[in-house]
Amino acid sequence: MNGAMHSPPTVLDIKLKRGPAGLGFNIVGGLDQQYVMDDSGIYVAKIKENGAAALDGRLQEGDKILAINGHKLENLTHSAAVELFRSAGEDVQLLVQQRPLASMNGPSKARSDSDSSVFTLGLVGFVAAAAVLALLYMRFQPRIRRHF
Known part of the structure; x- marks a missing residue:
């Protein structure tokens, strides 16, 4: 097992x-x-800023709408679903399945490939610069002459 936990989807x-x-x-x-x-x-594509859904705060982009005012939305064409929403009235009751959140092991924000590349290039550049400085120091170091 990879450690991912599976829980039933949340329905609101x-x-x-x-x-x-x-x-x-x-x-x-x-x-x-x-x-x-x-x-x-039927899924929520976009929440409009300052709209009823945004002000409520529970509906999220990617959520699946299972029913509106008790009418199930399974096996409907897009236009039939739109018509149910348009004719739903002023007070609307939605049964919503929240989109699943991806669960993974490790840090909550993985480093992107571009971040890793930049870090690696920076490290290689630092090591190269240190090597050049060391060579220059050894090459031009004043020779100390000791007289006995």
Whole structure:
């Protein structure tokens, strides 16, 4: 095993009040526009700043919306899902499966390949500079003449 822990996805019941800009998020997915391979679900694509969803704070980009006002969103085309959202009324109840967070061993933020390359080049440059300075010092070091 690699140490990754698998836990069941978190499902939330979120109630939003439609504001002047609607519910404040965009959706993707559906039978005809799969967002995730082999999954025709409806997903949150973008949370609009200062919209109802952003102000509530629980809905996140990448979350899967399972139902709206009790209507399941499985096996619907994208346009059928959009129509359910448009006709949902002012008070909207969403059943949402939060996107899984990637779990991994080690530090929470891995160093990117470009960071590693820069670090390696810096280290090689430092060692090369030290070697050149050592050679120059030995070459031009004043000779101490001792008289006995």
